[in-house]
Amino acid sequence: MDKIIEEYQQKFARFFGAERAFAFWKGRVALYALLRALDVGQDDEVILPGYTCVMNVNPITYAGARPVYVDIEPDTFNMNVNLLQEKITNKTKVIIAQHTYGYPCEMDTIMKIAQSRGICIIEDCCLALGSKYQGRMVGTFGTAGYFSSQWNKPYTTGLGGMVITSDRELAERIESLAVNETCPPSAWEVFMLRMQLIIYRLFIYPRTTALAQNLFRYLTKKGVVVGSSSTSEFEPERADDFFKGISKMQARSGIRQLCRIKENIAHRRKMAHLYDKLLASKGFKPSRDSRDNADPVLVRYPVRIAEKDKALAQAAKAGIELGSWFECPLHPIETPLASYDYELGMCPEAEKASRHAVNLPLHMRTNEKTAKRNVDFITGFTQAD
Numbered sequence: 396m397d398k399i400i401e402e403y404q405q406k407f408a409r410f411f412g413a414e415r416a417f418a419f420w421k422g423r424v425a426l427y428a429l430l431r432a433l434d435v436g437q438d439d440e441v442i443l444p445g446y447t448c449v450m451n452v453n454p455i456t457y458a459g460a461r462p463v464y465v466d467i468e469p470d471t472f473n474m475n476v477n478l479l480q481e482k483i484t485n486k487t488k489v490i491i492a493q494h495t496y497g498y499p500c501e502m503d504t505i506m507k508i509a510q511s512r513g514i515c516i517i518e519d520c521c522l523a524l525g526s527k528y529q530g531r532m533v534g535t536f537g538t539a540g541y542f543s544s545q546w547n548k549p550y551t552t553g554l555g556g557m558v559i560t561s562d563r564e565l566a567e568r569i570e571s572l573a574v575n576e577t578c579p580p581s582a583w584e585v586f587m588l589r590m591q592l593i594i595y596r597l598f599i600y601p602r603t604t605a606l607a608q609n610l611f612r613y614l615t616k617k618g619v620v621v622g623s624s625s626t627s628e629f630e631p632e633r634a635d636d637f638f639k640g641i642s643k644m645q646a647r648s649g650i651r652q653l654c655r656i657k658e659n660i661a662h663r664r665k666m667a668h669l670y671d672k673l674l675a676s677k678g679f680k681p682s683r684d685s686r687d688n689a690d691p692v693l694v695r696y697p698v699r700i701a702e703k704d705k706a707l708a709q710a711a712k713a714g715i716e717l718g719s720w721f722e723c724p725l726h727p728i729e730t731p732l733a734s735y736d737y738e739l740g741m742c743p744e745a746e747k748a749s750r751h752a753v754n755l756p757l758h759m760r761t762n763e764k765t766a767k768r769n770v771d772f773i774t775g776f777t778q779a780d
């Protein structure tokens with residue numbers, strides 16, 4: 396193991412007070428490593444919210460298991476714990492508690508249900524770095540947690556994933572898989588990712604994001620850049636080079652980001668409060684978490700509006716950085732839902748959220764001026780329930 400990767404893993408684990416951390420090429424690869432290490436396979440079922448990214452479902456199908464979807468509750472976009480029990484069967488091996496947008500899941504109830512049935516909990520913290528539940532950071536409740544440092548995530552190393560766990564046996568199994576089964580990223584992938592990071596840092600600002608994203612998607616399809624998802628990842632079959640480790644370049648970048656993590660978290664909190672205030676002043680219901688036991692650090696600020704498509708089209712023209720997660724229960728809209736055991740109508744609240752939810756940026760490049768501009772723009776549309 397390279398020293399710089401080891402240093403990144405140790406620093407990440409220390410931030411969470413976890414015993415071990417293991418870095419991978421992407422967040423989805425981290426989930427795949429976890430499922431394999433937990434011996435999830437044929438005939439097993441994995442429960443997750445029906446409001447996620449298909450890239451998060453692929454590792455379940457790659458492991459040979461069946462995804463089972465739970466609908467969300469509308470305020471936090473997280474798994475509705477009242478519907479969880481009825482989804483559990485004697486085949487359920489894992490529950491993935493996805494802390495959507497950064498809102499912590501109701502971990503008390505999830506843990507009680509899982510423990511009473513001997514089921515493992517994996518926390519999906521890809522959108523929730525630093526969020527707390529009952530005063531404790533998410534990622535430290537379940538058997539393990541995983542994180543992403545892809546472009547849109549709490550901090551970015553271009554692409555990147557991390558597992559944390561304090562379960563020694565599990566850590567040993569992940570380590571063995573990482574050593575024996577992962578392949579390294581190619582020199583071309585690392586070179587391109589480095590170039591993309593440089594371009595991102597120099598040229599991508601809230602006003603240029605929409606344009607850059609469209610160009611990036613086009614270049615990804617042409618295979619000219621290292622995209623977040625290759626074409627083969629839109630099918631439930633695993634490509635040979637999927638199980639990939641992290642590069643030294645990503646690890647170096649991750650260490651630099653970790654040095655600024657407290658500043659990053661404080662900025663996200665400040666911006667979210669600002670959106671709360673600005674939206675309320677315009678008669679919009681803010682997306683504030685009203686639970687006493689939850690202290691979220693949001694990755695993006697969700698807003699529900701009636702005319703989502705129109706807003707996205709106008710935002711792109713006006714240089715407003717408006718996000719569109721999730722476009723369907725298994726984002727993106729092109730996902731062949733039936734291939735992933737999802738039938739329309741399975742998760743009505745998630746489907747409704749997909750039709751209405753857009754999100755506003757909270758990253759370090761946003762400031763008071765961009766927040767005001769974003770709020771002026773979004774409140775020009777009708778808020779949806």
Ligand SMILES: Cc1ncc(COP(=O)(O)O)c(C=O)c1O
Pocket residue numbers: 421422423424447448450451493519521522542543544545555556623
């Ligand atoms: C909730 C959630 N979990 C996991 C992932 C996978 O992360 P990555 O893109 O690093 O593989 C995503 C993808 O964007 C996601 O939205």
